[in-house]
Amino acid sequence: MIRQIAPLFFTTDIPGTLAYYKNKLGFECQGTWHDPPVYAIVARDEPAINFRCSELPTANPDKYADELLDAYVSLENVDAFYAEFAAKVWSSLGNLRTRHGRRASLW
Numbered sequence: 849m850i851r852q853i854a855p856l857f858f859t860t861d862i863p864g865t866l867a868y869y870k871n872k873l874g875f876e877c878q879g880t881w882h883d884p885p886v887y888a889i890v891a892r893d894e895p896a897i898n899f900r901c902s903e904l905p906t907a908n909p910d911k912y913a914d915e916l917l918d919a920y921v922s923l924e925n926v927d928a929f930y931a932e933f934a935a936k937v938w939s940s941l942g943n944l945r946t947r948h949g950r951r952a953s954l955w
Contacts, residue, residue, distance in 0.1 A: 852894060855919045858902040862888050865899050872936055895921075 859865040862885040869875040875890035875897070886901040897919075923929050 854896040856898040859899050
């Protein structure tokens, strides 16, 4: 049975990405590959995110700019998560709102 699927995001700066995910978002680095790193995995609790070093992608003119990559996160306590991240990272966020019967916040 599948327990987890981890997204793969592209970045042009693995060390900078790792620092952001650790210092701002509370993830821990699970490993990097090569020196300088070209691939890395971070995790918080059980969920993991993979990063691959890559050149900036060319946007598809038929898509919105913010549709290039996306991930959806399911949380047990969205209010606690929101409070933690709003204080650390997204102090300009608006209030949580409901979308499709679920709590969501736009950022």
